[in-house]
Amino acid sequence: MNLRGAARIAYLILIYGFLYLPILVLIVYSFNDSKYSLEWQGMTWAWYQNLFDDPDLLQVALNSTLIATLSATVATGIGTLAAVALYRYEFFGKPLLQSLIFVLMMTPDIVMGIALLILFVSLSLPLGFWTLLLAHITFNIPFVVVTVLSRISGFDRHLIEAAKDLGATEFQTVRRIVLPLLMPAVAAGWLLSFTLSMDDVMVSFFVTGPTFEILPLKIYSMVRLGVTPEINALCTIMLGVTLLLILIAQLLLHERS
Amino acid sequence: MRIREPFKLVAVGMIGFWLIAFALLPNLLVVIASVLERGSDEFVAFALTLDSYRRLFDPLYLGVLLDSLWLAGATTVLCLLLGYPFAYLLTRMPARWRPALLLLVIIPFWTSSLVRTYAMVIILQTNGWLNQILLGLGLITEPLELLYTEPAVIAGMLYTLLPFMILPLYAVLEKLDRRLIEAARDLGAGRVTIFRRIILPLTLPGIIAGCMLTFLPGLGMFYVADLLGGARTLLVGNLIRDQFLSARDWPFGAAASTLLTGLMLLLLWAYYLSSRRASRGALP
């Protein structure tokens, strides 16, 4: 391999290293048998054990999982129907709808957080579980739409005509033919939404209340007080969960049927 | 009027309703709030004023604004300088490896930004990883005070946002037709010219998209400023958060947020124009 080739690979490795080094350090130190120092003093599961012995933390984790599951499911429902509608139909305001979805996806979290906060306050809604759920569904929808739409474009139009020809209504056609064939993309969309929901900090920051704590915000408040091995362990678990979900989603999106 | 296709109505109706209720309406409310007066016990008083916008340019707040713009801007430029060659090199890798290589970029993209920022704290702490290595190697005799400085914030934002720059760049570089470059070479163009007049204009939509995904969050990511910058460094995001949560000056916070939204729309428009030009009239 010539010098230029070597330099290119070196650059790639450098950047990959930069991207992964901090999280690898984090993961390693979550197993470090030392409470304050970062010198390696042996391997331990103690910090993970502490996490599971903390009932408050477990409740918060459960809350997050609940919100993530519900918002992913609702967003996947609305988003998939939206994707199918955008693919199949022409209707009044279609370009506007497409632009709205795109803008929603690009909106910075803080702008969305503020906007939803103002909405909920003007409607006199108490901040808590429901406002959080509505907010999460909102930012998840565009990702589902984009994921499903990209899969839908490879769809054979004749299949829909054949279904109609055999007597299926629009609804029956979507239910029996379009959706089953879209399932991998829909599932991937669900997984991505779940991940986004679990990891969201800024939107949740503004729209949740003291009655319903979620994991990212809990971590945030913990981190502000300082670095501890328990936080390392918690973050490692979250990294692991995200990694798993993303891998499965990628597999679903790239499978050859 | 008989409804001919109930399913179509339901599908379009649902998404239409949701977007209008939870995307369009809230943003309109923000803009409205930004021109109202601050209320005494309510959040806003219904009187129109442009005071909030005027205060944004107050020397006190203007400083924060400019600082924040500088931080986000520096981060964006760094992301672009590091990310563009990276994305380009990725597209030149053998096709077999690309899905795996791309996956290695996608994973940090989807990983919680908070977790990654926290990882940066561990690295940059006084008794953190970086200092330990430098001490161990004997390059320094005393640990460096890296945290709670501007460079730390930039480093943290760069770390978090780099994948957001790489992915759009990769998408657009991958679609680049190599034959155009060959044709330019054939006509005698040098490498700089080829880059400047062919690659750059055609990849501009990707560049703008990457900048949008880097610059705007860079203005808003208050937790990065909190964890890595301490009280001394404020982003627009911190400003907005403080106005809404501590100072309770909602119109002012809304004005700052509207400013961000305006910036976003500007960048979106630039993206739209550039992608129209790049695809020779095809839809973006």
Add this chain to the structure above:
Amino acid sequence: MNEPVIELRNVSKAYAANTVLRNVNLQVCTGEFLTLLGPSGCGKTTILRLLAGFEKPDSGEIRITGQDMRTLPPEQRHVNTVFQSYALFPHLTVFENVAFGPRLKGFKGAALGERVMDALRMVKLEDFAGRKPGQLSGGQQQRVAIARAVVNQPQVLLLDEPLSALDYKLRKAMQLELKQLQRRLGITFIFVTHDQEEALSMSDRVAVMNAGRIEQFGTPRQIYEAPENLFVARFVGEINNLPGRVVAAAPPRYDIRLHDRVINLRSKYVFGVGDRVNILIRPEDLRIWREDEGSVEERAALFPAAVEEVIYKGSTVDLAIRLDSGELLSTTQFFNEDDQALINLDFREGERVFVDWVHDWETILPHEG
């Protein structure tokens, strides 16, 4: 004949600036095998899609069993389609594909199973019920598509070039099977193809189409033996075209001058003296006499020519013959063991021959460009 099961009245359709159908009128009888024949872009597939309900006509009426189809969407019509690409549902088994229509009508359990297996037996695929379309060959997929359509007992079956993806032998076999199936079921078939041999061999009637219009509508025999215009004559089979002029008229018989000869022929058209006409003759209707055949007087009544090309086709020999008057004719000669001259058909290029045809086997048409 019976009441028309399908009626198109003054149907027109255009896409953007492109007119695809111009004032088409068509009546299809119950239980007949009708073929829409024509080159690509002539509008035959469009008619099919209009009947299925996937498109709406810009003007005109479409009636199926007397019912106006204007407001009826495809899922409510008693019409089924066999698509060119088969469009089998890839995620369903063969059984489920065929069961799709009946299920929607409420069939379940044993009744459903019986119906589906009957349809599969008709196309000889009963052993493949558990397979998925991806595991079948092209010919098998095609038969599933047919079963899936006929299991619904439609009034009309629409077939959009269903055999075009099959190889020659399979195609011929399927043509026979489809014809037998149609006879057995008694359903009206509307078949679209650009292959005129296919059209002639399978149909009760053929509508020859060109540029959005029906050029001729009749039995295969009528289409082939009595083409009504030059397009039909040329599109269906090969045709020879000789220019003539009417010198005397006594309808239906006319004296027509062809080069230096005057022949008395009949035509259903009315001509006046001096009119120019096209004399159309099928290649197999031309008779070739060799130099040494017959007497000099007999040969004087024939048209002299020279053989330009000899094409051996196995069962026939085709000749390209140039008349002394300049026209290039195409002829097909069959081996005939009863005729000394035709027993071998060993023509040579450059050979001098004499050409004639059986009078009244030709068609006389008004002159066209």
